[in-house]
Amino acid sequence: MSDGSIPDFGALFMKEKIAILLATYNGSKYLEEQLMSIIAQEHTEWHLFVRDDGSTDNTVSLLNLYANKYGNITVVNNFGEFTGSAAGNFFKLIHFSDYSEFTHISFADQDDVWSPGKLRAALECMALKGAGGYSSNLVSYDNVMRRATYIDKSQPEKEFDYIFQGASAGCTYVITQQVCALIKAKTLAIDSFKGRSHDWLIYSICRVNDVKWALDSEAHIFYRQHATNVYGSMSAFQGLVNKIKLLRSGWYRSNILWVATQSGSKESGVEIIKLIKRNGMFDKFKLLSRSSEFRRGRKESYLLKFIILFLFK
Incomplete structure (x- = not known):
């Protein structure tokens, strides 16, 4: 502000409405903790859209329980179509709507826990940096080793980093509605996302199209690692094993x-x-x-x- 005072972000962001996209598959073990951490957000202008990819546990019944209780939770009809991948599930959510009534779109994993200020911090960081995309650092917790590790993903951008990596874990991502429309347009014709990384592709599309990206040095997510993670963090033993297998496979x-x-x-x-x-x-x-x-x-x-x-x- 021109007078040097600190802006009142609480008032500034009251009208900022966020669509949270949550992709689920057999996630009932940890899902309720994630749902409660979203419900507890300090920024209350959000709507959660959840798409299940054919769970065989009680994930869907748990989702329906919360959707019936909270008016800002919607379980998206998958029409019996299962993508077989987290990336495919996320892109089904992206393609689900134009999200025109929302200012921002956030991504969520089924097994994490958000800090209460997660959404608020993203809005503040994006506003300060004039960014269309956002990611943050995170705290990884290895369920087997019982060990927490701080994961730093906020190092300055390199000229071609988007060719070789995503910005951070996709669960930290927040993008504007305009950027979401861009992502949707660029990905509608893709037949399959199986074995692919949605967060990496989103970041690459943004960088190629000169979307400014904000890298938050703070951590706002408790990033749970366990044997059924799709890729896992390098700090978690099982995640490391998974990554080595993936690398050796090409x-x-x-x-x-x-x-x-x-x-x-x-x-x-x-x-x-x-x-x-x-x-x-x-x-x-x-x-x-x-x-x-x-x-x-x-x-x-x-x-x-x-x-x-x-x-x-």
Whole structure:
């Protein structure tokens, strides 16, 4: 403000209405904690849209119980169509509506716990930075090891980081309604998202289309890790095992090329994509020489060099 005073964000954001998209599948063990943490948000102008992908436990009955109790929770009809993937489920939610009555769209996982100020912090950060997209750091909790770890994903952007990684865990993402419409338009024609990463694709589409992204250095999510996580965090043992298996299978290189095709980064990073496609030893060394442009974190940049050399398949 011109007089140097601190804006009253509480009043400023009273009319900001957020659509929260929650994709579920056999999540009843932890789902209620997540629902309660959403209900407890300090920013109260939200509506939760939940789509289940064919759960065989009591997830759906739990969702219906909450939807019947709270007017701002809607269980989206899946019409018996199951995508078989978290990414597919999320994109079904994105394509479900134009969300024109909402100013922002937030993503939620079924097994996390949000801090009460999660949505408020996102709105504040986006407003201060004039951003169309947002992500934050998070606290990972390994259910097996009984260990919590702070995950820093807020390092400054690199020129081509969006080709090699998402902004953070998708459960931290908040985007504007206009950006959601862009994501919807860019992804409607995709046949299958099985084995793909929705958060990585969303971030890449935003960066390719010059959407300003806010990286919040604070953590507002308790990010639960357990044996049934799709990918898991690097700080969790099972997550690490899953990631090694994925890397050895060639998943990472395959997803780089898939995301590049779907997001348009094959044009914005054309020379890099050519090197990844050819994947010869000379190409790998050229990629190594530019690896500092590809990952935001220093440790991640070092890890990427190893992956390029030995696990690019």
